Amino acid sequence: MLNIDFSNTANGKTVKYLIGEENLFFDNSSNTGFLGLVSCRNVTIKNFTDSTLLIANTTDTKIIDSDVGTTTVTLSSNISITNITFHDALYGIALGSNNVTTLLNSTIYNATFGVIFAGNGSNQLMKNTATYNCWISVTLAAFNQQIVDSMIDNTAVKPGYCPIGIMIGWGAENNTIDNTTVKNGYIGIYLYQTSGNLIKNCTIKASELLGENGVSFYGDTCNNTIVNCNITGCWFGVEMLGENSNNTIVNNTFYNNTFYGYAYGIKISYEDWTGTFWGYSNNNLIYHNNFIGNDHNVYDDCANFWDYDGIGNYWDDYLGYDNNNDGIGDNPYS
Numbered sequence: 001m002l003n004i005d006f007s008n009t010a011n012g013k014t015v016k017y018l019i020g021e022e023n024l025f026f027d028n029s030s031n032t033g034f035l036g037l038v039s040c041r042n043v044t045i046k047n048f049t050d051s052t053l054l055i056a057n058t059t060d061t062k063i064i065d066s067d068v069g070t071t072t073v074t075l076s077s078n079i080s081i082t083n084i085t086f087h088d089a090l091y092g093i094a095l096g097s098n099n100v101t102t103l104l105n106s107t108i109y110n111a112t113f114g115v116i117f118a119g120n121g122s123n124q125l126m127k128n129t130a131t132y133n134c135w136i137s138v139t140l141a142a143f144n145q146q147i148v149d150s151m152i153d154n155t156a157v158k159p160g161y162c163p164i165g166i167m168i169g170w171g172a173e174n175n176t177i178d179n180t181t182v183k184n185g186y187i188g189i190y191l192y193q194t195s196g197n198l199i200k201n202c203t204i205k206a207s208e209l210l211g212e213n214g215v216s217f218y219g220d221t222c223n224n225t226i227v228n229c230n231i232t233g234c235w236f237g238v239e240m241l242g243e244n245s246n247n248t249i250v251n252n253t254f255y256n257n258t259f260y261g262y263a264y265g266i267k268i269s270y271e272d273w274t275g276t277f278w279g280y281s282n283n284n285l286i287y288h289n290n291f292i293g294n295d296h297n298v299y300d301d302c303a304n305f306w307d308y309d310g311i312g313n314y315w316d317d318y319l320g321y322d323n324n325n326d327g328i329g330d331n332p333y334s
Helices: none
Strands: 002-010 013-019 020-028 030-040 043-045 052-054 059-068 071-074 077-103 108-123 124-126 130-131 136-142 146-148 149-155 164-169 175-178 180-184 187-192 198-200 203-205 213-218 224-227 228-234 235-239 248-250 253-255 264-271 285-287 290-292 296-300
Touching: 020 253, 030 043, 043 180, 052 059, 130 136, 146 228, 180 187, 203 213, 228 235
Parallel strands: 013 030, 020 043, 030 052, 043 059, 052 071, 059 077, 071 077, 077 108, 077 124, 108 130, 108 136, 124 146, 130 149, 136 164, 146 175, 149 180, 164 187, 175 198, 180 203, 187 213, 198 224, 203 228, 213 235, 224 248, 228 253, 235 264, 248 285, 253 290, 264 296
Antiparallel strands: 002 013
16 A cells, blocks of 8 residues: 655655555655655665655565665564665664664765664674764664674764764674774774674774774673774774773784874773773783784783783783793783
């Protein structure tokens, strides 16, 4: 059933709802401002321009080759979104409690929030670009999501904003960020009250003007892993503040994290720069990383483990001895 609401418009265009439709190809002629799909199956949407899309309780549906404002997908399954540009909106696309939704080869720009994941499901972002977004490019308040082969660039943000590349928080669990570049933000990846997430094979580079942290662990963030990443150009490559425990940082390179002599590759502290107590970040495992060309390699006033089975980290300013030439220093780094 196709409903057309003649009493309302969106962007001066028609408001349309498809309810219970199946096996439909919907090719827009640029005259639809809002399209809602409710309880539909096997629908293809193509060539939409300056439209808002809502997809709810819908299955086996494709959105392709469109230029839209905001899209919301919720309580749906097997949704494929390909070659879409989302822009100039409060948020680009929101994905809530879906099963197997894929966002591929798309661009999100000039939104306050670029992509929002919420609820359960198994959504996947692959080969996407999020850029020029004001606040948070990707928000993960969800479980079992994946971001793969993507670029997040917060260059040229509006004045007054401190952009975050990826925010994982509010109880989110078991998300994966793989082979993704995050650059030019105030914080690259922000972990807040979250656990079981994996960040691997990523490049994280902070903004020369705004950049503070590559990866931030704040507030009861536990059992996360950072592996095989390059983190550079930050004030703090990784910062832990406030009761973060049992996280693993392994096989990463922290290099050229500099800021007038005040920057660190990794900083773990129980208090912030104002002296406010946040709690102890203990029992984190940090080993087999490379620290090269940083103002300071590490600071840790909590109780953490900096080696595993006798293998520690590579320090470019290590002054100890290796008398048996096994590649492992005989004295602890200090």
